[in-house]
Amino acid sequence: MADNLPGELKSVYYVNSGSEANEVALKLAKRATGRVEMISCKNSYHGSTHGVLSIMGSEFFKSSFRPLLPGVSHIDFNNEEQLSTITERTACVIVEPVQAEAGVIIPQNNYLSKLRARCTETGTLLIFDEIQTGFGRTGSLFAMNKYGVVPDIVTFAKALGGGMPLGAVVASTELMKCFTFNPVLGHITTFGGHPVSCAAALAALKILLRESWIEDVEAKAKVFIDAISNHPKVAEIRHSGLLIAVDLGKEEYASRILQLLLDEGIMSDWFLFNPTSFRIAPPLCITKEEAIDASEKILNALNKL
Numbered sequence: 479m480a481d482n483l484p485g486e487l488k489s490v491y492y493v494n495s496g497s498e499a500n501e502v503a504l505k506l507a508k509r510a511t512g513r514v515e516m517i518s519c520k521n522s523y524h525g526s527t528h529g530v531l532s533i534m535g536s537e538f539f540k541s542s543f544r545p546l547l548p549g550v551s552h553i554d555f556n557n558e559e560q561l562s563t564i565t566e567r568t569a570c571v572i573v574e575p576v577q578a579e580a581g582v583i584i585p586q587n588n589y590l591s592k593l594r595a596r597c598t599e600t601g602t603l604l605i606f607d608e609i610q611t612g613f614g615r616t617g618s619l620f621a622m623n624k625y626g627v628v629p630d631i632v633t634f635a636k637a638l639g640g641g642m643p644l645g646a647v648v649a650s651t652e653l654m655k656c657f658t659f660n661p662v663l664g665h666i667t668t669f670g671g672h673p674v675s676c677a678a679a680l681a682a683l684k685i686l687l688r689e690s691w692i693e694d695v696e697a698k699a700k701v702f703i704d705a706i707s708n709h710p711k712v713a714e715i716r717h718s719g720l721l722i723a724v725d726l727g728k729e730e731y732a733s734r735i736l737q738l739l740l741d742e743g744i745m746s747d748w749f750l751f752n753p754t755s756f757r758i759a760p761p762l763c764i765t766k767e768e769a770i771d772a773s774e775k776i777l778n779a780l781n782k783l
């Protein structure tokens with residue numbers, strides 16, 4: 479995996495899930511910087527365990543579980559003025575390079591480069607959560623390649639394991655060494671990096687790099703978008719590769735469409751923080767013919783709204 483990552487991102491620590499990967503990233507940032515303040519984005523989702531719940535960008539999902547970690551604040555994704563809230567006291571900023579559960583929000587006006595620059599200026603570690611965007615989803619192997627910004631730490635899960643449970647935290651060897659002293663065993667896990675999961679991940683990565691699936695992502699996304707974008711019930715479509723949000727402009731439409739899609743044999747999903755949209759995120763191995771067929775079914779569902 480390290481061969482396919484840019485810059486100093488060469489040391490990979492395997493864990494069991496995306497939530498655990500982000501827990502490790504936060505711990506690493508605190509340990510390496512000696513700082514405690516952490517910043518994440520509003521409407522971000524980084525997992526469900528206590529630490530990452532603390533940085534979730536929505537009070538609705540957190541309030542029943544307080545008290546959570548102190549020192550957490552939130553900024554608006556794409557808001558350059560708020561970058562000044564990142565200071566010499568900030569241990570890390572964690573961000574999804576494309577905000578997924580917010581309803582597929584794309585970085586605008588080189589936002590990620592500006593975020594990178596502010597983090598470098600303040601000695602803050604930049605963490606990319608590529609748990610949804612990694613492994614071809616946005617049309618590049620990793621979203622950081624697509625947007626040309628290299629974080630200090632990146633986390634992966636979901637597609638990483640090719641269907642098996644696996645998460646990973648990647649940083650420079652120097653940074654990762656912080657976990658080897660004060661205390662030794664900075665993060666430990668019984669089954670993290672299980673050989674069966676790692677074998678599945680390696681096989682999945684080899685296939686992903688061998689096939690033309692990533693090159694074909696944009697063309698397949700276009701099939702879906704062209705088929706439905708002019709439908710009167712579609713208010714807006716936001717997408718990065720095959721991570722597509724179809725915004726229907728009304729919560730009522732977005733909740734009804736899921737059953738209508740199921741009736742057509744299509745599994746979709748809602749977004750945690752964007753109640754007016756539904757998601758199109760097929761497996762990257764979908765063929766163009768299957769994409770055309772699925773688009774027709776989505777159109778049928780939209781017609782019944």
Ligand SMILES: Cc1ncc(COP(=O)(O)O)c(C=O)c1O
Nearest residue numbers: 495496497523524525609610635
């Ligand atoms: C962006 C992002 N980060 C982290 C996670 C948490 O991953 P896991 O469910 O493997 O703990 C998810 C899961 O949906 C996610 O979408």
